[in-house]
Amino acid sequence: MKTYLKAGLAGISMALLLGATSLSAKTLVYCSEGSPENFTPALNTTGTSFDAARPVYNQLVEFERGSTKVIPGLAESWTTSADGLEITFKLRKGVKWHAVAGYKPSRDFNADDVLFSFERQSKPDHPYAKVSGGKYDYFADMGMTKLLKSLVKKDDYTVVMTLSEPNAPIMANLAMDFASIHSAEYADSLLKAGKPEQFDQVPVGTGPFSFVMYQKDAVIRFKANKEFWGEKPLIDDLVYAITPDPTARYSKLKANECQFVPYPRPADLAEMQKDPALKVISQSGLNIAYWAFNVTKKPFDDKRVRQAMNMAIDKAAIMRDVYLGAGTAAKNMIPPTLWSYNDAVKDYPYDPAKAQALLKEAGVTTPIEIDLWYMPVQRPYNPNAKRIAEMMQADLAKIGVTAKLVTYEWGEYRKRAQQGEHTTAQLGWTGDNGDPDNFFFLRGCAGARAGGQNITKWCNEEFDSRLKKAALLSDVKERTKLYEEMQVIMKEEAPDMTIAHSIVFEVMRKEVEGYKQSPLGGHKFIGVDIK
Amino acid sequence: MFAYLLRRLALTVPTFVALMFITFVAIRLVPGDPVEVRTGERGISPERLAQFRHELGLDQPVWKQFLDYATGLVHGDFGTSVVTNEKVLTEFLQLFPATLELAFFAMIFAILLGIPAGVVAALKRGSVYDQALMGLSLTGFSMPIFWWGLLLIMFVSERLGWTPVSGRIDLIKFYFEPVTGFMIVDAFLSDQAGAVKSAFHHLVLPMVVLGTQPLATLARMTRSSMLEVLGEDYVRTAHAKGLSPFRVVGLHALRNALIPVVTIIGLQIGGLMAGAVLTETIFSWPGVGKWLIESIGRRDYPALQGGILLISSVVIFVNLTVDALYGFINPRIRHGQ
Numbered sequence: 001m002k003t004y005l006k007a008g009l010a011g012i013s014m015a016l017l018l019g020a021t022s023l024s025a026k027t028l029v030y031c032s033e034g035s036p037e038n039f040t041p042a043l044n045t046t047g048t049s050f051d052a053a054r055p056v057y058n059q060l061v062e063f064e065r066g067s068t069k070v071i072p073g074l075a076e077s078w079t080t081s082a083d084g085l086e087i088t089f090k091l092r093k094g095v096k097w098h099a100v101a102g103y104k105p106s107r108d109f110n111a112d113d114v115l116f117s118f119e120r121q122s123k124p125d126h127p128y129a130k131v132s133g134g135k136y137d138y139f140a141d142m143g144m145t146k147l148l149k150s151l152v153k154k155d156d157y158t159v160v161m162t163l164s165e166p167n168a169p170i171m172a173n174l175a176m177d178f179a180s181i182h183s184a185e186y187a188d189s190l191l192k193a194g195k196p197e198q199f200d201q202v203p204v205g206t207g208p209f210s211f212v213m214y215q216k217d218a219v220i221r222f223k224a225n226k227e228f229w230g231e232k233p234l235i236d237d238l239v240y241a242i243t244p245d246p247t248a249r250y251s252k253l254k255a256n257e258c259q260f261v262p263y264p265r266p267a268d269l270a271e272m273q274k275d276p277a278l279k280v281i282s283q284s285g286l287n288i289a290y291w292a293f294n295v296t297k298k299p300f301d302d303k304r305v306r307q308a309m310n311m312a313i314d315k316a317a318i319m320r321d322v323y324l325g326a327g328t329a330a331k332n333m334i335p336p337t338l339w340s341y342n343d344a345v346k347d348y349p350y351d352p353a354k355a356q357a358l359l360k361e362a363g364v365t366t367p368i369e370i371d372l373w374y375m376p377v378q379r380p381y382n383p384n385a386k387r388i389a390e391m392m393q394a395d396l397a398k399i400g401v402t403a404k405l406v407t408y409e410w411g412e413y414r415k416r417a418q419q420g421e422h423t424t425a426q427l428g429w430t431g432d433n434g435d436p437d438n439f440f441f442l443r444g445c446a447g448a449r450a451g452g453q454n455i456t457k458w459c460n461e462e463f464d465s466r467l468k469k470a471a472l473l474s475d476v477k478e479r480t481k482l483y484e485e486m487q488v489i490m491k492e493e494a495p496d497m498t499i500a501h502s503i504v505f506e507v508m509r510k511e512v513e514g515y516k517q518s519p520l521g522g523h524k525f526i527g528v529d530i531k
Numbered sequence: 532m533f534a535y536l537l538r539r540l541a542l543t544v545p546t547f548v549a550l551m552f553i554t555f556v557a558i559r560l561v562p563g564d565p566v567e568v569r570t571g572e573r574g575i576s577p578e579r580l581a582q583f584r585h586e587l588g589l590d591q592p593v594w595k596q597f598l599d600y601a602t603g604l605v606h607g608d609f610g611t612s613v614v615t616n617e618k619v620l621t622e623f624l625q626l627f628p629a630t631l632e633l634a635f636f637a638m639i640f641a642i643l644l645g646i647p648a649g650v651v652a653a654l655k656r657g658s659v660y661d662q663a664l665m666g667l668s669l670t671g672f673s674m675p676i677f678w679w680g681l682l683l684i685m686f687v688s689e690r691l692g693w694t695p696v697s698g699r700i701d702l703i704k705f706y707f708e709p710v711t712g713f714m715i716v717d718a719f720l721s722d723q724a725g726a727v728k729s730a731f732h733h734l735v736l737p738m739v740v741l742g743t744q745p746l747a748t749l750a751r752m753t754r755s756s757m758l759e760v761l762g763e764d765y766v767r768t769a770h771a772k773g774l775s776p777f778r779v780v781g782l783h784a785l786r787n788a789l790i791p792v793v794t795i796i797g798l799q800i801g802g803l804m805a806g807a808v809l810t811e812t813i814f815s816w817p818g819v820g821k822w823l824i825e826s827i828g829r830r831d832y833p834a835l836q837g838g839i840l841l842i843s844s845v846v847i848f849v850n851l852t853v854d855a856l857y858g859f860i861n862p863r864i865r866h867g868q
Contacts, residue, residue, distance in 0.1 A: 027703045034825070037614050045569060132616045135583065141573055197616070215709060216625050217817035219702055239702050243815040244825075251684055251696040379572075411563030411570075411830075418574055429572055453574040 025236035026530050028512070030523065031249045031258035032240040035217050038132055039203035041177035042121050045137050050177040051523045055209035055222045055238055056098070057180035060089055060114065061171055065524055066516030068338070068434025070171045074109060074181050074206065084166030084474060085149075089114070091157040096227040097183050098210035100202050105185060109206055111153040116184035118151050127191055132200040138178035142432070143167075166472045168479060172433035177522075181206065208233045208526040217242055234514065234529035250507075253278065259509040259530065262523060266326045266383065272507050282505045283517045284328055284335050286431035287381035288439065289499040291372075291392070292456045297423045299364050306494040308358035309424070310348035312399045313392055313497060322387050323500055330498035332487045334439045337519045338431070339476070340483035345491050347498075356399045366400025373406045373425035375413060380521075381428035381502045388426065388499070417455045426499075427455055434520055436483045437471050443495060444468075458495035539854055543847050547840070551604065554839045555597055558832055564589055565613045565830045587613055600836065609841065610833030614826075619837030623819060627841075628712025629699065630818030633810065634803045636734055637742035638796070645746045646792065649753025650785065653761060664750065671747030676806055680740040680813035687736060694736050697815040701729045737814045741806050745799045752795045756788040763787075790857065797853025801846045 036052035037044050044050065062073035072078075075089040091114070097105035120128040121136040122145065128134075139145065147170070149162040163170065173179065186204045190196050203211045208230065209222035220240040224233040241258050243249045249261040250268050254275070264272060264280075273280050293300040293309060300306055315329050331347035334340070359366060374389035375382065382388065386407070393403040403424075408416060417425045431438050441447065445464040447454030463486055470482040506517055514527045566575070566583045575583075584590045588599065603610060609619040648668075652661045688696045695701070699714045707721035715734070718726035760766060761784055769779045808820035815821075819838060826834040 029702055038616070045571060045573070133586075133613070135569075137569070137573070137575075140576075140579060200616075213708065215817065216622065217821055218629075218699065218815075221706065241698060241702055241815070242817070243697060244821070245812060245815065247681065248684070248697045248813065248815055251689055252698075254689060255692070255696050257696055257698065257702075409562035411567030414570070414572065414574070415567060427572065447574075451574075451577055453572070 026234070027237040027239060028235045028260065028525060028528060028530055029239045029241050029258040030525065031243040031252050031261045032220075033242075033246075033249070033263055034244050035242055036214075036220070038200040039211070039214075040132065040182070040200040041180050042117075042136050042139060043132055043134075043200060044177075047521060052214075052220055052240065053177065053180065053203060053205075054207070054522060054524060055526075056203045056205035056207045056211050057177075057182075058095075058206050059175055059177075059179045059181060060091075061175045063175050063434065063518070063520060065527060066518060068172070068519055070175050073175070074114075078171075080474065084472070085163050087161045087163070087170070088154075089159050089161065091159065092229060093157060095206050095229045096225075097186070097206060098204050098225060100204055100211060103186055103189060103204060105183065105204070107185060109181070109183075110156045111159045112156075112184045113181050114159050115151055115153055116187060117180065117182045118148065120182075121178070122148055122151075128187060128196060128199070131196045136178070138176065138432075142173045142176070142178070144173065166474070168471055168474050169433065169435040169437045172435040172438075176433050209238050231526055233526055235525070238525055253507060253509065256509060259512050260515070261507050264505050264507050266324045266505075269326070269505060277510055278507055279510055279512070280505060280507050281515070281517055282503050283519060284337050285380060285502045285504040286335060286337065286434065286519050286521055287428060287502055288330055288333055288335065289327075289379070289381040289426070289428040289502070290330075290333075291424060291426050291497040291499060292417075292422075293424050293494070293496060294420055294422055295456055295458045295495055296420060299362065299368070300423060302362045302364075303493055304358045304362040305364060306496075307348065308355040308362070308399070309396075309401075310494055310497045311351045311355035311358070312401070313395050314350045315347075315499065316350065318388055318391055319500060321391065322384050323502065324383075325503075326383070326505065327500040327502045330500050331491070333443070333490060333498060334431075334436055334483075334487075335501040338434065338436055338439070340436045340480040342484040342487040344484075345487050347491070348494075352395070352398050359399065359401075367402055368400070369402045369404060370396075370423045371406045372396075372403040373408075373413065373417065373422045375410065375426060376407045377410045379428055380430055380504075381500070382426065383502070385426050418451050418453065420450055420455065420457050422455070425455060428499075430521065432520070436479070437467070440467050440470075440483065440486055443490060456495035458493070460489065460493055460495075463489045463493070536851070536855055539851055543851065546847060547843070550843050551601065551836075551840060552597075554836045555600065556593075558827075558830075558835055559593060561827075561830070563830055565832060568828075568830045569614075604840075609837035612826075612831055612834040614829050614831045614834070619833050620841070622822065622834065623838060623841050625712065626817060626819045626822050627845075629714070629816060630804075630807050630811070630820060632713045632715065633734070633737055633741060633816060633818060634800070634807055636738040637803060637806075638745060638799070640738050640742035641745035641749050641799070642796070645749030646753050646789075649750040650757055650780065650788075652750065652754040653757035654780065656758060661754075665754070668747035668750045671743045672751070674743060676740060676744070676809040677813060679743060680736070680810060683736050683740060684813070695733050697733075697813070699730060699733050699816065700726065701733075705729060737810050737816055740813070741803060741810045744802065744806060745796075748795060748799065749792060752792050753788065756791050757784060760784045760788040793853060793857055797850050797857075800849040804842055804846060 034048040036049040039053045041050050041053045059073045060075040061070050064071045074092050076092045078087055078089045080087050091111060095109035097109060099105060119126050121139040123129060147163050147167055149164045152160045154160055183204045187199055190199050208225055208228045210225045212221035212223050214220045222238040224236050243252060246263060246265045250264060252258045253261045272278050293306045295301050319327055319329050331345055332342060372389050372392060374385040389405050393405060396403045417427060429442055442453055443458060444454060444467050445459035448457045448459040466482045466486050470479045473479050504521060511530050513529045513531055566580060588596055611618055612622060648664055652664045655661050684696055688694050705723050705726045707717060710717050710720055714730040718730040766779060766784050769783045807818060808824060811818045811820040819842060823838045
């Protein structure tokens with residue numbers, strides 16, 4: 001025992017004597033907010049998991065860094081048939097797969113990999129379909145199950161995707177994380193070795209960084225892929241230090257233990273902005289917080305009542321007191337960063353007297369009682385739904401409406417709201433792919449059924465026909481026109497009150513350069529350097 | 532002695548079954564299930580919801596789920612996490628060394644400071660030192676861990692820059708594959724200059740935070756136990772025989788005074804596990820405490836149930852060891868009297 005102790009102490013003192021040596025490589029430490037579920041985006045639904053896999057993978061088409069514009073990825077180019085049903089992708093040649101411990105690729109990326117990546121999600125009898133739980137939520141939610149009729153390999157570098165109907169948002173869908181391209185060869189080798197689960201734990205991709213290791217709840221390490229086909233990474237090592245507590249993230253940033261942090265606490269922002277060692281950037285988030293009126297319930301079946309509700313609430317006060325500067329008042333369903341945003345739409349003014357008059361006109365005799373549901377949790381688009389509900393309650397009291405505040409456990413809340421049990425309820429949405437359809441479908445007739453996502457249960461023919469038509473068109477101009485009209489209809493019909501779009505902040509050390517904030521909310525470190 | 536241990540071991544079986552039942556029922560009383568939590572604002576079609584519930588066995592009656600779970604446990608299967616699809620036991624074993632390392636050092640810190648402080652306080656009963664120490668230990672005992680941890684980070688790490696804010700090692704300077712999961716040991720094995728120092732550096736604050744409450748308890752316990760023993764006849768006799776005060780206190784009094792203190796140390800392990808949940812959260816320490824907290828949020832039933840059972844097993848095992856140790860120190864216990 002004594003000998004061990006001596007040896008241990010000798011080791012410690014040696015270490016102390018030698019001191020810490022720093023490696024010359026450029027390392028960026030990103031203090032991420034949580035652990036990924038695994039490294040296969042198709043299996044996951046959280047931004048945290050997508051962020052963890054993003055350095056490794058590419059998609060056929062990708063979002064340009066810092067925008068929602070779709071650009072070529074592993075597909076160099078693509079053509080769509082005249083009827084909009086067939087998309088032919090020409091694949092990039094000479095793209096190398098990463099090597100990881102125990103696996104060395106023998107070939108470059110080709111059409112087999114594309115087929116593997118989609119068939120795993122679309123074919124229930126695929127050897128990988130059930131691996132790691134096999135739940136492909138995004139593939140199903142983006143309508144791909146019905147939309148994808150077939151995917152055929154024409155030659156090693158050409159694949160043809162056939163759709164069941166023309167679909168304009170398809171290219172944006174294909175740029176999403178769930179459509180990441182995986183190595184079919186790696187999958188085969190693991191299947192032969194009898195350990196297919198490793199496929200989702202040790203990722204092999206074609207992206208700018210290759211996976212090195214992951215220690216649950218502690219750290220994920222990546223190293224630059226020197227053979228990357230696109231813009232070369234400017235840092236050598238990328239480290240995700242998993243730090244769920246925002247206060248700890250801020251402390252680590254100040255101590256230079258990490259150089260980049262997401263999701264700062266709004267209360268820390270003022271101090272962060274004053275710190276000369278830090279840079280704070282922000283952008284309107286791709287999200288919306290709204291207050292939905294259940295139009296199937298009286299008196300909300302009358303649009304004048306819904307308009308009155310819009311006029312009764314002091315939105316500016318909510319922005320000031322709840323969002324604390326980290327939000328912009330919303331007049332439309334989509335945020336101003338999204339194409340087709342209709343700036344000509346006028347929001348309802350805060351006018352309690354007019355609201356009262358409208359109620360009277362609609363034959364509502366006050367006082368009336370309604371229920372006002374609020375989420376029990378903080379969401380990216382709503383920092384404090386309860387506080388907002390309390391402020392609304394006070395505003396509504398002024399026009400003779402008594403609002404009873406109601407909440408449930410978060411899962412239960414959504415379920416009941418989707419069933420339409422509420423009269424009015426707060427909720428919101430975070431966009432996935434930067435296509436307006438990804439927001440407006442929330443007010444479509446398809447979602448108005450019991451259990452559907454349209455919790456207003458509002459089904460308006462004028463709105464819905466445009467929504468459907470826009471999804472089939474590929475001409476952006478025509479789509480824009482339709483979406484602009486839909487925003488006018490929505491404002492007039494007022495199935496909800498659009499509350500706010502949150503502002504997303506990111507904080508980094510001054511030395512970090514070249515980072516571009518994504519309107520989609522994810523994090524990408526290609527093009528980022530440390531000076 | 533063997534029969535005594537066997538008796539104690541047999542007693543753990545009902546404890547274990549009760550625990551299993553309580554965790555199983557308690558988590559199901561919380562509204563929301565893993566599928567709903569996963570769904571988010573997006574919603575889910577009734578067909579897919581039914582399919583997922585079926586796959587996870589959530590469509591079965593609760594008694595059937597419990598029976599399946601119990602059967603699995605008997606076969607050593609703690610289930611599979613519904614979030615990561617990894618075996619609960621595998622996840623636990625990945626994370627547990629971090630918690631163990633933290634708890635071990637926190638306990639050493641508490642013992643090394645708490646026992647001598649208690650002894651000195653007892654020897655100088657009524658002095659300023661005694662008063663100050665007892666006042667301090669009361670403060671330490673009532674200190675909320677979360678507040679204490681954040682306070683230390685702000686002062687020691689941010690203001691003075693003496694220790695890192697969180698984590699287990701400097702991620703920029705050092706990289707090595709985990710071998711044992713104990714960072715100090717792995718750093719030592721890695722042969723990288725400065726790694727052990729960095730690991731210690733990262734351990735200091737969490738250790739102090741987690742060790743504060745046991746430290747305060749041990750100091751108070753040692754003091755009162757010492758006071759009792761110091762008044763005993765045999766201590767007076769030892770003094771009368773002309774033994775040096777050091778021998779009287781160190782050999783005769785302390786050894787006897789430590790008997791209740793050892794029990795307290797055993798009982799503190801349960802408290803340490805509870806404290807670890809908070810400490811790990813503040814210091815981003817990748818242990819089982821933080822894992823459990825996240826599992827609650829995700830309604831990861833198997834991870835939660837398995838995690839709690841495994842932690843309980845550790846606590847039960849430590850208490851059993853302490854009991855055995857206690858029997859060893861005090862032969863009267865061993866014989867069941």
